[in-house]
Amino acid sequence: MLRSLFSAISGLRANQFMLDVTGNNIANANTAGFKASNVVFQDTLSQMLTAGAAPAGGRGGTNPIQVGLGVQVGGVSTNFGQGSAQITGRATNLMIQGDGFFVIRRNGEDLFTRAGAFNFDNAGNLVTPDGDVVQGYPSNGSGGINTAGGTQDISIPDLANENAANPLTSYNIGSDGVITGIYADGTKTPLFQVAMADFSNPDGLDKVGDTAYRASNNSGPVQLGAPGTGRRGTLMGSTIEMSNVDLAQEFTNLIIAQRGFQATSRVITTSDQVLEELVNIKR
Numbered sequence: 001m002l003r004s005l006f007s008a009i010s011g012l013r014a015n016q017f018m019l020d021v022t023g024n025n026i027a028n029a030n031t032a033g034f035k036a037s038n039v040v041f042q043d044t045l046s047q048m049l050t051a052g053a054a055p056a057g058g059r060g061g062t063n064p065i066q067v068g069l070g071v072q073v074g075g076v077s078t079n080f081g082q083g084s085a086q087i088t089g090r091a092t093n094l095m096i097q098g099d100g101f102f103v104i105r106r107n108g109e110d111l112f113t114r115a116g117a118f119n120f121d122n123a124g125n126l127v128t129p130d131g132d133v134v135q136g137y138p139s140n141g142s143g144g145i146n147t148a149g150g151t152q153d154i155s156i157p158d159l160a161n162e163n164a165a166n167p168l169t170s171y172n173i174g175s176d177g178v179i180t181g182i183y184a185d186g187t188k189t190p191l192f193q194v195a196m197a198d199f200s201n202p203d204g205l206d207k208v209g210d211t212a213y214r215a216s217n218n219s220g221p222v223q224l225g226a227p228g229t230g231r232r233g234t235l236m237g238s239t240i241e242m243s244n245v246d247l248a249q250e251f252t253n254l255i256i257a258q259r260g261f262q263a264t265s266r267v268i269t270t271s272d273q274v275l276e277e278l279v280n281i282k283r
Contacts, residue, residue, distance in 0.1 A: 096241065169182055
């Protein structure tokens with residue numbers, strides 16, 4: 001009888017965990033770059049009552065008799081499927097079409113995100129809404145991009161210097177991530193290229209908040225490169241990637257978790273009634 005009580009308690013905890021994950025998904029349905037999570041359940045260790053036996057002495061074999069001891073959360077997986085596109089009209093807003101992550105630097109540490117709601121600050125740095133600086137490859141000074149020297153902060157001081165002899169009048173960002181500056185004399189110069197990261201196991205990334213991730217022991221080492229190379233996708237300007245949360249699926253999961261919680265609580269009620277009858281046998 002005690003087995004059923006403790007199995008039901010584990011079911012309450014597991015379904016409460018599913019409710020927590022589902023609630024977080026629904027809360028972030030409009031969060032740019034957010035990726036939904038899914039809970040995976042698995043059973044716990046089973047108690048062996050009778051071991052299995054092989055056929056012997058003219059008798060057939062017997063199967064083991066085991067009683068399960070409840071459920072546990074096996075893991076929480078992240079769905080990195082493509083989110084929908086929202087056109088913003090801002091040239092600094094970028095969306096990744098395909099796999100990959102933007103590289104941002106926060107307090108000297110490189111983090112990774114799919115949220116491309118960027119803008120330039122007053123010093124010409126391309127930053128996130130939280131002030132993390134986007135990383136990229138600088139110009140080599142001869143009309144090309146230097147991808148061999150590693151990434152650095154994307155900073156275009158010419159944006160803040162309107163009194164220069166040949167001021168920067170505008171810029172554009174191509175699908176390859178190259179930021180091209182257009183100057184007053186009509187010349188066009190590549191200034192930076194937005195860097196992108198890829199991982200052999202994105203599910204292994206650690207979530208650090210603000211829709212950012214950190215490399216972990218199971219994500220594999222970061223693989224940096226230009227947009228459109230390797231498994232990295234291309235960029236779409238003036239657009240941001242919205243959350244990939246499917247509200248219809250999430251509300252269905254909400255019902256499943258609620259009914260699972262209700263059913264396991266009924267097991268506790270039934271076990272309590274049986275125990276009460278057992279206690280009241282002698283009156």
